[in-house]
Amino acid sequence: MSDPFIVEIWGEPAGIVLREGNAFRFHATARPFFELDGIQFSTPGQARLAAARLSRRSGRGPIHP
Numbered sequence: 001m002s003d004p005f006i007v008e009i010w011g012e013p014a015g016i017v018l019r020e021g022n023a024f025r026f027h028a029t030a031r032p033f034f035e036l037d038g039i040q041f042s043t044p045g046q047a048r049l050a051a052a053r054l055s056r057r058s059g060r061g062p063i064h065p
Helices: 044-057
Strands: 005-009 012-020 023-028
Touching (some): 005 044, 012 044
Antiparallel strands (some): 005 012, 012 023
């Protein structure tokens, strides 16, 4: 088993990515990231990008003045 990668979006935890063979599986820890729970990605970076896109779509991005 490999070390987990913690995925944070704007400083908030979104999930944990674990290596499974040649892929990385996302395990969501908060809303709205449950939509990504169990999905496999080629790299941890792709999992983080998917979480960032989902966060942006749900309106959880940074607050701009």
